[in-house]
Amino acid sequence: MIDMEGITRVYDTGKIQVEALRGIDLTIQEGEFIAIMGPSGSGKSTLMHLIGCLDTPTAGRYTLDGEKVETLTDNQLAEIRNRKVGFVFQSFNLMPYATAYENVELPLIFAGIPGAGRKQRVTSLLARVGLADRMDHKPGELSGGQQQRVAIARSLVNQPRIILADEPTGNLDSASGEEIMSLFMELWQQGNTIIMITHDPNISDWCNKIVHLKDGLIENGEMH
Amino acid sequence: MKQWFLFQLFFREMKSQKKRIWLTISGIAWGTLSIILLLSFGEGLKLQLGKANKGLGENIVILFGGQTSKVYQGLPKGRNIRLTDEDVDLLQQKIPQITGISGEYDMYGETFTYNENTLTERVTGVLPPFEYMRTHYPQAGGRFINPIDVEQRRRVVFLGNSLKERLMGDADAVGEIIQINGTPFTVIGVMQEKMQMSMYGGPDADKATIPSTTMKALGGRQYLNRLIYQVGQAEMAPLVEKRVFEILGRKYRFDPNDSKALFVWDTIEQTQIAGNMLIGIQLFLGLIGALTLLIASVGVANIMYVSVKERTREIGVKRALGAKRKHIKQQFVMEALFIALIGGVLGGIVSLIIVTVLQGIPVGDGPLQLLGKPTFSVPIFLATASILGIVGLAAGYFPARRAAKVDPVESLRYE
Numbered sequence: 001m002i003d004m005e006g007i008t009r010v011y012d013t014g015k016i017q018v019e020a021l022r023g024i025d026l027t028i029q030e031g032e033f034i035a036i037m038g039p040s041g042s043g044k045s046t047l048m049h050l051i052g053c054l055d056t057p058t059a060g061r062y063t064l065d066g067e068k069v070e071t072l073t074d075n076q077l078a079e080i081r082n083r084k085v086g087f088v089f090q091s092f093n094l095m096p097y098a099t100a101y102e103n104v105e106l107p108l109i110f111a112g113i114p115g116a117g118r119k120q121r122v123t124s125l126l127a128r129v130g131l132a133d134r135m136d137h138k139p140g141e142l143s144g145g146q147q148q149r150v151a152i153a154r155s156l157v158n159q160p161r162i163i164l165a166d167e168p169t170g171n172l173d174s175a176s177g178e179e180i181m182s183l184f185m186e187l188w189q190q191g192n193t194i195i196m197i198t199h200d201p202n203i204s205d206w207c208n209k210i211v212h213l214k215d216g217l218i219e220n221g222e223m224h
Numbered sequence: 225m226k227q228w229f230l231f232q233l234f235f236r237e238m239k240s241q242k243k244r245i246w247l248t249i250s251g252i253a254w255g256t257l258s259i260i261l262l263l264s265f266g267e268g269l270k271l272q273l274g275k276a277n278k279g280l281g282e283n284i285v286i287l288f289g290g291q292t293s294k295v296y297q298g299l300p301k302g303r304n305i306r307l308t309d310e311d312v313d314l315l316q317q318k319i320p321q322i323t324g325i326s327g328e329y330d331m332y333g334e335t336f337t338y339n340e341n342t343l344t345e346r347v348t349g350v351l352p353p354f355e356y357m358r359t360h361y362p363q364a365g366g367r368f369i370n371p372i373d374v375e376q377r378r379r380v381v382f383l384g385n386s387l388k389e390r391l392m393g394d395a396d397a398v399g400e401i402i403q404i405n406g407t408p409f410t411v412i413g414v415m416q417e418k419m420q421m422s423m424y425g426g427p428d429a430d431k432a433t434i435p436s437t438t439m440k441a442l443g444g445r446q447y448l449n450r451l452i453y454q455v456g457q458a459e460m461a462p463l464v465e466k467r468v469f470e471i472l473g474r475k476y477r478f479d480p481n482d483s484k485a486l487f488v489w490d491t492i493e494q495t496q497i498a499g500n501m502l503i504g505i506q507l508f509l510g511l512i513g514a515l516t517l518l519i520a521s522v523g524v525a526n527i528m529y530v531s532v533k534e535r536t537r538e539i540g541v542k543r544a545l546g547a548k549r550k551h552i553k554q555q556f557v558m559e560a561l562f563i564a565l566i567g568g569v570l571g572g573i574v575s576l577i578i579v580t581v582l583q584g585i586p587v588g589d590g591p592l593q594l595l596g597k598p599t600f601s602v603p604i605f606l607a608t609a610s611i612l613g614i615v616g617l618a619a620g621y622f623p624a625r626r627a628a629k630v631d632p633v634e635s636l637r638y639e
Contacts, residue, residue: 052544054632055632074549075548075549078546078548078549079546081543081546082546082547087544089541093636095236095538095541096240097237097240098236102236106542106545107546109230109232109233110542110548110551111546158546
């Protein structure tokens with residue numbers, strides 16, 4: 001599914017150059033649940049952004065689901081993000097003025113799917129994450145855990161090849177956090193490929209492989 | 225197709241920023257109101273001035289006999305030139321560009337009597353072309369002097385509307401007999417009310433008109449007080465004037481280049497000058513209105529830039545979900561156009577109401593006569609709509625470009 005070779009990302013701010021990633025080789029198979037861990041500044045977010053095609057590497061090759069990504073245009077990358085990647089953020093990042101339904105619908109709108117086709121998909125996904133009765137609620141009317149579930153439904157709506165989660169339980173209490181992690185487990189067991197940044201020391205209970213990053217390089221990869 | 229979904233999206237987002245958007249819309253509405261009202265007042269001024277100028281006549285030149293200022297063919301300078309009815313025929317025959325011509329005789333201080341009412345006013349003696357040349361149009365049920373009146377020297381009189389009111393009140397005037405200096409005259413018509421800015425000897429509304437032949441028969445007049453001719457095509461007027469000087473110069477033996485030999489009151493030139501002035505005024509007013517609208521649009525652009533800044537994280541999230549730069553751009557442009565549209569419609573409706581109300585108020589005789597009738601017109605509407613469209617697009621485009629440039633990675637870090 002994911003094949004990265006010699007991935008480097010350098011930020012050039014004019015005065016100084018920051019080497020966020022200094023040569024990453026990473027292979028992820030379909031159906032794996034990968035955790036990315038590491039101290040602050042190790043490049044976790046940068047790696048996540050590159051995997052999710054939000055950013056392009058300064059050097060190296062990246063093939064996602066058979067497509068060579070490093071040479072794609074901005075519009076092509078946008079399409080890949082829309083079709084192949086599902087994002088789940090630590091701070092949920094829902095549109096505050098829209099209902100749960102409208103938030104989940106968003107990626108379908110950018111994919112150009114007409115309203116009738118959207119309805120079926122959105123309602124079934126919201127039911128799947130247990131929010132069928134909260135479809136018309138705005139984020140302000142939902143708890144943290146519920147908001148994250150909306151975000152997860154949103155990430156699934158275009159049937160992505162990979163799900164990228166950046167500390168999804170970081171803003172949640174332990175009970176909600178557990179709920180969210182069980183949801184991810186379900187998704188994994190249903191065959192989804194999940195890549196998650198986390199600080200959770202118990203993450204090894206959930207995932208099948210941990211990638212440790214330090215100073216822009218992978219330290220080791222543990223298999224379970 | 226995709227535009228429609230984006231439109232739905234755009235509508236939802238708009239709802240969340242109601243207050244700010246309404247403030248901006250008010251700005252555009254005010255700017256639109258200003259430009260429409262200013263242009264309408266300018267248009268009204270132009271129309272009223274046009275009407276007022278017609279109050280004297282349509283494309284007419286008024287000719288008076290003058291005094292020669294040059295020696296010519298052995299004749300001294302300082303000779304009085306006096307015009308007669310023969311000159312009317314002469315000029316009519318020789319100058320085809322003249323579309324109407326008549327001489328005019330004045331008599332002042334004439335006594336008018338009807339039943340018990342008496343008053344003193346002036347009478348002029350003219351030919352039938354006076355009707356359309358000097359806008360002496362009769363009210364319904366009456367008529368102006370015709371060729372048979374002239375031929376038979378009939379004692380018929382055409383009354384100015386004001387004179388009729390003073391002499392005969394509300395009575396039906398046509399067919400009634402009044403006395404002018406003791407001679408009975410039959411009223412054949414009353415003049416339609418009109419706005420008159422220029423005049424000689426007093427407003428037309430206050431005088432009476434009889435056939436010039438009748439006046440000559442009663443009073444033995446030889447010389448015209450003035451000669452009036454009409455030039456159908458206004459641009460021919462200078463040529464016609466030259467010909468008039470040539471022809472009359474030959475008859476009365478004065479130098480055709482002697483500009484003092486005849487006194488010319490060219491209302492055509494007057495109208496042109498006024499017309500140019502008006503165009504200048506309209507442009508000026510339009511400019512002011514446009515500037516006001518421009519300032520409002522700067523407000524729109526400002527708000528949009530702030531909006532982009534505030535929604536940076538949102539933009540980043542949307543980009544992460546697969547929105548392309550053009551989607552982001554389109555959204556902001558739509559927002560600006562929407563503001564411009566609603567603001568424009570609002571301003572337009574209010575200004576139309578104002579114009580309609582003002583149009584209904586009678587303006588009397590004072591300065592309000594010219595200023596008090598703002599008039600809306602299709603060109604005004606088109607001009608305003610185009611300016612609004614441009615304003616909306618410009619105010620939205622630049623912030624939209626900025627929004628589209630948002631780097632999702634950066635914005636997702638943005639707190």
